[in-house]
Amino acid sequence: MVADAWLSKELKNGKVLCQACAHACKLEPGEFGKCGVRVNENGKLKSTVYGLAAAAHIDPIEKKPMFHFLPGSTIFSIGTVGCNFCCQFCQNWEISQYPQTNGYKVFGQEMMPETIVKLAKEYGCKSVAYTYNEPIVYFEYTYDTAKLAHEAGLKNVYVTSGFETRKAIDELSPFLDGMNIDIKFFKDESYQKISCARLKPVLQAIEYAHSKGIWIETTTLIIPGINDSDEELRDIARFQANLSKDMPWHISRFHPDYRMLDRPVTPYETLKRAYEIGKAEGLKYIYIGNYPDADRESTYCPKCGFKVIERAGYLGEQVKNHLIDGKCPKCGKVIAGVWQ
Known part of the structure; x- marks a missing residue:
């Protein structure tokens, strides 16, 4: 569905600036951005793929x-x-x-x-x-x-x-x-x-x-x-x-x-x-x-070398997680990441 693309700025003469990405497309009325899904409709930026x-x-x-x-x-x-x-x-x-x-x-x-x-x-x-x-x-x-x-x-x-x-x-x-x-x-x-x-x-x-x-x-x-x-x-x-x-x-x-x-x-x-x-x-x-x-594919503790997360498979999707509260179970070092 078409919806307002509010990450934008209205410019003069009906142009609009898209502020989502570094292309910073300045669009004339009726013109699409490089992405193909953000468009200037009558001086307003719209998204054609919302929802x-x-x-x-x-x-x-x-x-x-x-x-x-x-x-x-x-x-x-x-x-x-x-x-x-x-x-x-x-x-x-x-x-x-x-x-x-x-x-x-x-x-x-x-x-x-x-x-x-x-x-x-x-x-x-x-x-x-x-x-x-x-x-x-x-x-x-x-x-x-x-x-x-x-x-x-x-x-x-x-x-x-x-x-x-x-x-x-x-x-x-x-x-x-x-x-x-x-x-x-x-x-x-x-x-x-x-x-x-x-x-x-x-x-x-x-x-x-x-x-x-x-x-x-x-x-x-x-x-x-x-x-x-x-x-x-x-x-x-x-x-x-x-x-x-x-x-x-x-x-x-x-x-x-x-x-x-x-x-x-x-x-x-x-x-x-x-x-x-x-x-x-x-x-x-x-x-x-x-x-x-x-x-x-596996994760090793950078301090003691213990394999804290075992992974196997084409995408590493077979997982055995040995971390305890985000820490190496062998030496206690905190392993960087989002664990819970």
Whole structure:
């Protein structure tokens, strides 16, 4: 349904500024933003996907991936159509790019915030994820749902490419408990060429969300020949380590998809190399994803080395949590994360 997109500012001559993401689209009447779902209607910004879920599933929290956030629990996941990025390797391109390639049409089933919270509670989920496509493009829908979820005792997680404005993060932060943010590349040229975005706003969003006390985990999909050099992987790990050595880094295996079918699957040796680079830069929690590796999917106490959370499976969804009140059962060290 069409609803007011209130994270916006009216400008002169009927123009409107979208304040949700760093693209900061200034739209003429009738013009859509880069996301394909925020539009200027007669000088007012509107969302065309409010309450319209293109995807809704119950997932293991580990699938997001979030490894230091209520491990072993389930999360009610929703997404709409539309995205403010155009990643050539997108795995959910059927929904993320649908409006832009279908004359700004949208689709989905009506699922209002009250229904999402009700279903999440009924199915025993401990949290709600805004995922599958970029959640900031349906900001108002996520905001209303997150607020109700908090009131019902549920936590909220954004799975995002990290293009949120400070204003958006400020509005969300009272209700947003966790974020998994992609660091897709560490070269602005790659962001522009492959994802229609920029690097600096992503790094700024990570820094700002972290400063607001939101639990952050990051993900890098390692694409052969694009972002798999030692230098680029070290730059990503170093940026993160300078911010917080406790921030988990998920290094994920690439599979050809959408418009990037010419690249091979990421070799396992590359994933292991990235893992060791992250360790060398001081990161305490690094995880290999999209590949079954029980040793490198599990969490170890950084003080005594005890395996505090055992994980196995393609997505690390087979979980044995040995933490006691968020502490290592062997030496008592507090393990960073959201455990209850």
